Amino acid sequence: MRAYERLLNYVKIYTTSEEEGGATPSAAREFDLGNVLTEELKEIGVKNVRITKNCYVYGEIPATPGMEHIPALGFIAHMDTAPDFSGEGVKPQIIGDYDGSDIRLGDSGRVLSPKAFPDLEKLKGRTLITTDGTTLLGADDKAGIAEIMTMAEQIIKEDIAHGKICIAFTPDEEIGEGADHFDVEGFGAKYAYTVDGGAENEIEFENFNAAGATVKVTGLSVHPGDSKDTMINAALVAMEFNQMLPAGETPRGTKGYEGFFHLTDMSGDVSNATLSYIIRDHDAAHFEIRKEQMQHIADLLNEKYGQVR
Numbered sequence: 001m002r003a004y005e006r007l008l009n010y011v012k013i014y015t016t017s018e019e020e021g022g023a024t025p026s027a028a029r030e031f032d033l034g035n036v037l038t039e040e041l042k043e044i045g046v047k048n049v050r051i052t053k054n055c056y057v058y059g060e061i062p063a064t065p066g067m068e069h070i071p072a073l074g075f076i077a078h079m080d081t082a083p084d085f086s087g088e089g090v091k092p093q094i095i096g097d098y099d100g101s102d103i104r105l106g107d108s109g110r111v112l113s114p115k116a117f118p119d120l121e122k123l124k125g126r127t128l129i130t131t132d133g134t135t136l137l138g139a140d141d142k143a144g145i146a147e148i149m150t151m152a153e154q155i156i157k158e159d160i161a162h163g164k165i166c167i168a169f170t171p172d173e174e175i176g177e178g179a180d181h182f183d184v185e186g187f188g189a190k191y192a193y194t195v196d197g198g199a200e201n202e203i204e205f206e207n208f209n210a211a212g213a214t215v216k217v218t219g220l221s222v223h224p225g226d227s228k229d230t231m232i233n234a235a236l237v238a239m240e241f242n243q244m245l246p247a248g249e250t251p252r253g254t255k256g257y258e259g260f261f262h263l264t265d266m267s268g269d270v271s272n273a274t275l276s277y278i279i280r281d282h283d284a285a286h287f288e289i290r291k292e293q294m295q296h297i298a299d300l301l302n303e304k305y306g307q308v309r
C-alpha cells in the first residue's frame, strides 16, 4: 500500500487528544487508531508488536542475519491530533497536479493561499492532500505513521538488509505528554527519529525548553459611578500584565534560537480575567529567567494594587 493511502485511512479515525484529560491516553478514542496500527504491524510481519494500557504501540523488525552488530534505529510518530480544532469526521480533498493558486477548502469559506503560506509555491505540480476546512486534516502526525508503516512493509517485503529497527506510535503528543509513559528500555533503540512536521528533507536535532503559564486576575467590581480609586478591573490588569512582557519576544517577532512568550488565549471581564501563555527557549538559563520574569510582573502588579490580585 502507498503511504498516502494509509494516511487517508488513518485521518478518518478520530484521535483528538484532550488538554484536561487527566489520564494517558487523554482520550480513550486514541485506542481506536492504536488497535488498528497494532493489527496492521502484525499483518505486515513486524515482530513483538504490543499495545500498552496507556496506548503506546511498539514493534520491531529484527536485524537481517549478519547485521546484528549495527546499532538499533528507532522511528516514532504520534497518533493524536491537536485539540485546537476539530479532528472528527475528517473529509480530505485531493488536489492532483497543483497549479500554485489559492486552494478552496471545501465549502467552508476557508482558503489556503500562497500569499499566507509561501511554501505552497514550491509544491506546484505535486499532489496535495488538504482538509475540507471543517476539521484538521491530521497529517500531523498521521503522515508520519503512514511513512513509518510503509517503510516497514517495504523493508520486510523487499528483504532489504538492515540492523534492528524499532517502531513506536505514541498518544498525547499534542498536549505535551507523549513521552510521559514511553518505555525507553522496551523500545529497544538508543537512537531514533521522530517522523513529524516540517519540510521535506529537513532534520531537526535539537529541542527547546517548554512551559505553559496561566495568569489569573481577580478584580474588584464596584459601581462605575462610585469607583474612584477602588475598582480593580481584572481585564485591564490582564492587559497591563501582557504589556509588561518584552513586546518583540513573540513567535512573530523571533526566529532560530530566540525564545518567546506566546499568548495563546485570553478571556476576562471586570471581576475575573485569565491569560494563557506558552514559554519557549532553547537556552535553559534564559528559559528559567523567562519564568522568573512572569512571576516578577505578577509581584509588581500585586504590589501596585496593594493586595494579591
Ligand SMILES: [Zn+2]
Pocket: 078, 140, 141, 173, 196, 197
Ligand atoms: Zn506532530
